[in-house]
Amino acid sequence: MRFINLIVVHCSASRCDRCYTENDLTTDHLRRGFSDAGYHFYIRKDGSIKSLRPLEKPGAHARGYNAHSIGICYEGGLDEHGRSADTRTDFQKHSLRVLVMTLLRDYPAARLCGHRDLSPDLNRNGEIEPEEWIKECPCFDAATILTEPPPPNPGHL
Template sequence: MAAQKKRTITDIILHCTATPEGKAVTVASIKAGHLARGFKDIGYHYIIDLDGTIHKGRDESIIGAHCTGFNAHSIGISYIGGVDKNGNPKDTRTEAQKAAMARLVKELLGKYPGAKVKGHRDYSPDLNGNGTVEPCEWIKACPCFEVKTWLTTVGIKQ
């Protein structure tokens, strides 16, 4: 058996499951949804539950399926939630999810120094070419919070 080539990780991409605030969603149900869409496995490398539990998805050595065009060199993290009861984008992270996300991102930055942390929406195309991906250009609102601002609040410099 040939040794697996180590992936070069340049990005840590934050996502939400786009499920209603407070609704418990299992990793198994996320995986089933991804398999139904033709994925080989769950698309994310990590999922953060409502209570802050961090679940492993795909192994970090395996390319994810979470952000088209950026999967080869990224780690995908998703938190359960991201929309209000009417399906509108909302930062629904619990305090436990916020704390777990900060711990996980810091740990991953220790393993992958220099990686950039961004939200899924930040990978939308800059349609007007002004150098900034603005809300009107987002393909989706995921992860439903401003990652750049959040990084500052948890003491992570980019």
């Protein structure tokens, strides 16, 4: 089994008013030359968690960090006008929280972060600030996953 020290959250950078399935994501990654989907998990708008890549296999989601990380992506990240936004549904928030908690229990040495938090610290002040982000992904602060209040009655998941 691989040593895991990061759990990296991404968004698919797809519009919230359109469907972007795990098959769409995999097809797009194959077109880009990946051997499969780059993420280990994909969370659909309805909260369903899709396993895309075995955990034993390094991902292809965060250059320079793939060997020791797990990649989670949620469907969305762009509003209906194509602008970056936290478009997570209550179902996605619930599933993301449960998945992250489970992975942190299985990999207690891992740190949770968003893809944007792996951008280079250009001014070397020890903090990755918005003007340094290579991407806005995942369009919210991933560190809040464990501290934000659970969504009200996410339904039967």
